Amino acid sequence: EVQLVESGGGLVQPGGSLRLSCAASGFSFSSHGMNWVRQAPGKGLEWVSYISNSSRTIYYADSVKGRFTLSRDNAKESLYLLMNSLRAEDTAVYYCARDAGSGIFGVERIDFWGQGTLVTVSS
Amino acid sequence: DIQMTQSPSSLSASVGDRVTITCRASESIRRYLNWYQHKPGKAPQLLIYSASTLQSGVPSRFSGSGSGTDFTLTINSLQPEDFATYYCQQSYDTFSVYTFGQGTKLEIK
Numbered sequence A: 001e002v003q004l005v006e007s008g009g010g011l012v013q014p015g016g017s018l019r020l021s022c023a024a025s026g027f028s029f030s031s032h033g034m035n036w037v038r039q040a041p042g043k044g045l046e047w048v049s050y051i052s053n054s055s056r057t058i059y060y061a062d063s064v065k066g067r068f069t070l071s072r073d074n075a076k077e078s079l080y081l082l083m084n085s086l087r088a089e090d091t092a093v094y095y096c097a098r099d100a101g102s103g104i105f106g107v108e109r110i111d112f113w114g115q116g117t118l119v120t121v122s123s
Numbered sequence B: 001d002i003q004m005t006q007s008p009s010s011l012s013a014s015v016g017d018r019v020t021i022t023c024r025a026s027e028s029i030r031r032y033l034n035w036y037q038h039k040p041g042k043a044p045q046l047l048i049y050s051a052s053t054l055q056s057g058v059p060s061r062f063s064g065s066g067s068g069t070d071f072t073l074t075i076n077s078l079q080p081e082d083f084a085t086y087y088c089q090q091s092y093d094t095f096s097v098y099t100f101g102q103g104t105k106l107e108i109k
Helices: none
Strands: A001-005 A010-012 A018-025 A034-038 A045-051 A056-061 A068-073 A078-083 A093-099 A110-113 A117-121 B002-005 B011-012 B020-023 B033-038 B047-049 B060-067 B070-075 B084-091 B104-108
Touching: A010 A078, A010 A093, A010 B011, A010 B020, A018 A034, A018 A093, A018 A117, A034 A110, A045 A068, A045 A078, A045 B084, A056 B011, A056 B060, A078 B033, B020 B033, B020 B084, B020 B104, B033 B060, B047 B060, B070 B084
Parallel strands: A010 A117, B011 B104
Antiparallel strands: A001 A018, A018 A078, A034 A045, A034 A093, A045 A056, A068 A078, A093 A110, A093 A117, B002 B020, B020 B070, B033 B047, B033 B084, B060 B070, B084 B104
């Protein structure tokens, strides 16, 4: 069974940092690109970042570029999102999400999602 | 960047109805269009990819069509479990990577 379990969310002050983790199981993690997608309260889904299976290709949304860093450890079957200089508008549920492909042909589609972890940026 | 616009933003329907949701891209995305269902407190679920291919395990009452800039998601014979928010998503533009539509909330009439 495919499982994606996010952790690391919580309350942080504006300007602070947080690192989200996603533990994957039930599939060949090293064969898939991975994403983070977020949903702010009362808002729709917003794609945040993507990393190919080999970490060769990494993309960021303009809204987080220069502040967030995405990485992965295939040996540990884990995905990480380091979030710096956090703002109130970063408050959201963050979903770890598997891409259907490895990234060799670019992004394809998000075919499996975790349950999400809540990040709240507030003083 | 490619923008995705869904209509309507919300929709009321009854069990057994047929509903159609529309998604328009700001420029041609060929058939690089996916549809997702999202229920509160749950993980989103992929329904349709490449505009019209049904994801494994998704009921056949869901269907998708379109190409270029205009796409539709159709749900035949609505079931109680179908009331949710639906999102379209483009995967054509390498620079903006994934862009979602703003969502269509399907509610029970």
